[in-house]
Amino acid sequence: MPVNLTAPASGSLKPIKGIQLGIAEAGVRKANRKDLLVMTLPEGAQVAGVFTQNRFCAAPVILCREFLAAGEPIRALVVNTGNANAGTGVDGLARARQVCAALGEHLHCASEQVLPFSTGVIMESLPVERIVDSLPAALVDLSEAHWEKAAEAIMTTDIVAKGLSRQCEIDGKTVTVTGIAKGSGMIHPNMATMLGYVATDAAVPAGLLQGMLKEISNVSFNRVTVDGDTSTNDSFILIAAGTSGVVVESAQAAGYAALYAAVREVAVFLAQALARDGEGATKFVTIEVSGGRDAEECLKVGKAIAHSPLIKTALFASDPNLGRLLAAIGYAGIADLDVNTVRLWLGSVLVAENGGRNPAYVEAEAAAIMKEAEIIIRVDLGRGNASETVWTCDFSYDYVKINAEYRS
Amino acid sequence: MPVNLTAPASGSLKPIKGIQLGIAEAGVRKANRKDLLVMTLPEGAQVAGVFTQNRFCAAPVILCREFLAAGEPIRALVVNTGNANAGTGVDGLARARQVCAALGEHLHCASEQVLPFSTGVIMESLPVERIVDSLPAALVDLSEAHWEKAAEAIMTTDIVAKGLSRQCEIDGKTVTVTGIAKGSGMIHPNMATMLGYVATDAAVPAGLLQGMLKEISNVSFNRVTVDGDTSTNDSFILIAAGTSGVVVESAQAAGYAALYAAVREVAVFLAQALARDGEGATKFVTIEVSGGRDAEECLKVGKAIAHSPLIKTALFASDPNLGRLLAAIGYAGIADLDVNTVRLWLGSVLVAENGGRNPAYVEAEAAAIMKEAEIIIRVDLGRGNASETVWTCDFSYDYVKINAEYRS
Numbered sequence: 180m181p182v183n184l185t186a187p188a189s190g191s192l193k194p195i196k197g198i199q200l201g202i203a204e205a206g207v208r209k210a211n212r213k214d215l216l217v218m219t220l221p222e223g224a225q226v227a228g229v230f231t232q233n234r235f236c237a238a239p240v241i242l243c244r245e246f247l248a249a250g251e252p253i254r255a256l257v258v259n260t261g262n263a264n265a266g267t268g269v270d271g272l273a274r275a276r277q278v279c280a281a282l283g284e285h286l287h288c289a290s291e292q293v294l295p296f297s298t299g300v301i302m303e304s305l306p307v308e309r310i311v312d313s314l315p316a317a318l319v320d321l322s323e324a325h326w327e328k329a330a331e332a333i334m335t336t337d338i339v340a341k342g343l344s345r346q347c348e349i350d351g352k353t354v355t356v357t358g359i360a361k362g363s364g365m366i367h368p369n370m371a372t373m374l375g376y377v378a379t380d381a382a383v384p385a386g387l388l389q390g391m392l393k394e395i396s397n398v399s400f401n402r403v404t405v406d407g408d409t410s411t412n413d414s415f416i417l418i419a420a421g422t423s424g425v426v427v428e429s430a431q432a433a434g435y436a437a438l439y440a441a442v443r444e445v446a447v448f449l450a451q452a453l454a455r456d457g458e459g460a461t462k463f464v465t466i467e468v469s470g471g472r473d474a475e476e477c478l479k480v481g482k483a484i485a486h487s488p489l490i491k492t493a494l495f496a497s498d499p500n501l502g503r504l505l506a507a508i509g510y511a512g513i514a515d516l517d518v519n520t521v522r523l524w525l526g527s528v529l530v531a532e533n534g535g536r537n538p539a540y541v542e543a544e545a546a547a548i549m550k551e552a553e554i555i556i557r558v559d560l561g562r563g564n565a566s567e568t569v570w571t572c573d574f575s576y577d578y579v580k581i582n583a584e585y586r587s
Numbered sequence: 588m589p590v591n592l593t594a595p596a597s598g599s600l601k602p603i604k605g606i607q608l609g610i611a612e613a614g615v616r617k618a619n620r621k622d623l624l625v626m627t628l629p630e631g632a633q634v635a636g637v638f639t640q641n642r643f644c645a646a647p648v649i650l651c652r653e654f655l656a657a658g659e660p661i662r663a664l665v666v667n668t669g670n671a672n673a674g675t676g677v678d679g680l681a682r683a684r685q686v687c688a689a690l691g692e693h694l695h696c697a698s699e700q701v702l703p704f705s706t707g708v709i710m711e712s713l714p715v716e717r718i719v720d721s722l723p724a725a726l727v728d729l730s731e732a733h734w735e736k737a738a739e740a741i742m743t744t745d746i747v748a749k750g751l752s753r754q755c756e757i758d759g760k761t762v763t764v765t766g767i768a769k770g771s772g773m774i775h776p777n778m779a780t781m782l783g784y785v786a787t788d789a790a791v792p793a794g795l796l797q798g799m800l801k802e803i804s805n806v807s808f809n810r811v812t813v814d815g816d817t818s819t820n821d822s823f824i825l826i827a828a829g830t831s832g833v834v835v836e837s838a839q840a841a842g843y844a845a846l847y848a849a850v851r852e853v854a855v856f857l858a859q860a861l862a863r864d865g866e867g868a869t870k871f872v873t874i875e876v877s878g879g880r881d882a883e884e885c886l887k888v889g890k891a892i893a894h895s896p897l898i899k900t901a902l903f904a905s906d907p908n909l910g911r912l913l914a915a916i917g918y919a920g921i922a923d924l925d926v927n928t929v930r931l932w933l934g935s936v937l938v939a940e941n942g943g944r945n946p947a948y949v950e951a952e953a954a955a956i957m958k959e960a961e962i963i964i965r966v967d968l969g970r971g972n973a974s975e976t977v978w979t980c981d982f983s984y985d986y987v988k989i990n991a992e993y994r995s
Contacts, residue, residue: 233918234916234917234924234926235914235916235917236917263910265910267944268927268941268944269941269943270943301908301911301913301914302943303944365897365911365914406896408911408915408918409917411914487815488814488815488816488982488986489773492991493990498992500709502671502674502819503709505709505710505819506641506643506673506773506818507816509642509817510640510642510775510816510817513642519676531710534676535674535675535676535677535679536674536710575987576984576987578896578900579903579982579983582900582901582904583901583906
């Protein structure tokens with residue numbers, strides 16, 4: 180069950196003026212399932228995106244990159260679940276283009292003004308006809324109030340829908356930021372997550388929006404892992420609708436910091452939500468690594484811990500078998516690490532220092548912390564001033580069950 | 588249950604003249620368990636070793652490196668299970684030295700002539716007294732015929748003992764190679780495995796022996812992974828007792844190739860045995876990657892596949908959800924990989940080419956292969972002539988169970 184995470188309450192996701200969302204049942208993989216989302220954008224909206232670094236990136240990811248680079252105004256997004264349209268070669272690209280063309284025809288815009296997204300099983304043909312046939316139903320459903328329905332429609336193995344809104348004041352006006360995301364397995368984003376969409380009604384120029392997105396994805400989605408598997412379809416999209424009347428022209432503008440903070444808060448919430456609802460998760464784990472020479476070595480240690488099946492199963496069992504943490508720190512890839520400067524805490528308990536266990540360590544204290552649903556592991560490498568934080572979840576019987584039975 | 592692996596039959600492990608093995612119950616962690624092995628070597632024996640690259644390497648690993656570098660003739664090895672003596676700082680080093688000193692006193696040699704090895708729980712104090720008190724019992728038990736007992740004594744979560752003998756003819760004389768190993772979890776050797784010992788009665792000079800060991804560890808133990816966790820205690824030891832009357836002086840000597848082949852066969856068998864008896868394993872998986880520009884990129888792809896929890900759970904479920912293989916190839920870290928040149932086979936079935944699924948692919952054929960206990964995954968990167976092979980196992984409910992309950 181998701182760790183301290185519930186679906187957004189009805190009405191909690193604030194509309195972004197000018198952005199409408201419509202849902203339909205296209206039967207992509209299974210019948211009677213809301214598996215199609217269309218999102219339309221107002222004229223003048225700016226869209227920035229970051230995408231998976233997986234070389235087997237999905238056809239829709241290739242098209243998103245192409246269409247965003249072309250610079251034509253984006254008028255709509257279309258998302259299907261049930262099929263990733265990845266590992267599908269030139270045929271997959273053609274099918275994704277057909278979906279964009281069909282939606283473009285309805286909206287009287289070019290297919291290059293429609294960004295496609297898919298998530299689901301890899302290396303299966305996208306059922307274009309069923310998606311195209313369901314577009315009218317999604318368009319009839321369009322409404323600014325459908326963010327919660329949209330968060331539900333993009334779920335796959337997710338147990339709860341993920342969304343958050345934040346508001347800030349800029350120039351005496353209220354600016355809204357609303358975001359939704361999905362993802363539960365194959366989560367180790369590299370530039371982005373499975374699918375994440377954050378929108379604001381502020382106006383932000385394209386270059387500034389893209390810079391903000393890159394920075395924020397690096398401290399949100401790029402810091403979460405469930406299983407270490409980087410998806411073929413990761414996409415994180417930031418939309419500035421510009422409908423609030425507030426314009427944030429540059430990083431030096433008065434409102435930039437407030438907008439940045441609101442977008443970051445939404446993105447971090449959504450990224451953490453992926454791990455809280457990670458496949459089979461029973462614990463939410465924060466790994467804080469400090470005292471590194473640079474961010475890269477902090478990340479190496481954080482990810483070695485976050486990816487270790489031995490540590491993740493011990494977390495599931497609430498077993499303070501913490502030597503496994505030392506082992507992961509030791510093999511993380513810092514060739515000249517002096518283990519005598521390393522300190523390790525579980526919550527507030529100092530577990531290890533001087534190359535071994537803290538003499539004052541009492542296992543009962545660590546055992547009590549391991550039973551919590553939220554666990555903080557802190558590592559001080561003692562060799563510099565860089566620090567990084569990584570979020571993950573534990574590894575349970577249900578992870579195996581979910582992934583052994585995913586397609587059935 | 589171990590995949591196509593049984594313990595060595597009684598009498599199948601051939602003695603190496605001059606090498607004696609004795610077992611005892613020291614009660615290191617649990618009572619009534621054979622957890623102590625002493626191995627004595629004849630005068631003139633040469634010993635080579637490779638050890639874990641984990642920075643939190645165990646105290647005995649530090650001492651082995653120190654003693655082998657010092658160059659004094661090694662007269663004995665002492666191995667305990669139940670406690671890894673890793674993450675134990677200066678106190679751990681002192682305790683390991685005490686064990687070596689005590690055995691050295693019995694054998695009338697310096698403590699630096701005794702190599703210590705430990706395996707078990709990390710970050711716990713080694714119970715030196717219980718080990719030292721049990722040395723006499725192990726010495727009384729010494730016999731050249733005890734290789735099978737020794738293979739059993741070094742087991743931890745292993746289900747079956749692992750050992751193999753091979754013989755070859757050199758200069759008309761029979762040369763014997765016998766090896767044993769243990770390891771089932773925290774298996775991703777980097778220079779060596781958990782514990783592996785291979786001995787021959789041929790005489791081999793120290794430098795040549797070390798070179799042979801390094802080369803062979805790189806195509807045996809360094810190519811196997813169970814969970815991607817590199818242990819703190821990996822040690823792989825090659826002993827040339829020199830008691831057969833056969834001397835292999837150089838890599839150009841007539842007998843070198845035959846001896847190399849026999850040692851390699853034993854090492855590869857033992858390395859594969861670790862994966863066949865990997866924690867919770869139900870499948871043994873061989874990943875052959877060819878067509879790489881260099882060995883490193885082949886290994887990146889092989890290990891990405893071997894470490895992916897999504898692939899390992901699909902293997903457990905016999906589910907040909909093979910898009911997960913494309914995803915792992917795509918995120919393995921080859922930045923300029925052209926997915927259109929990649930070909931993927933499951934056994935003899937061509938699954939993918941030209942960036943997507945082979946049009947002639949029939950899922951029923953792949954499903955039949957996925958049900959086998961031995962599975963071969965082949966990837967041709969189509970960009971060079973390098974190739975590498977990696978062995979692993981699947982990821983089952985029992986992996987979680989074993990590691991959630993390991994210390995209890």
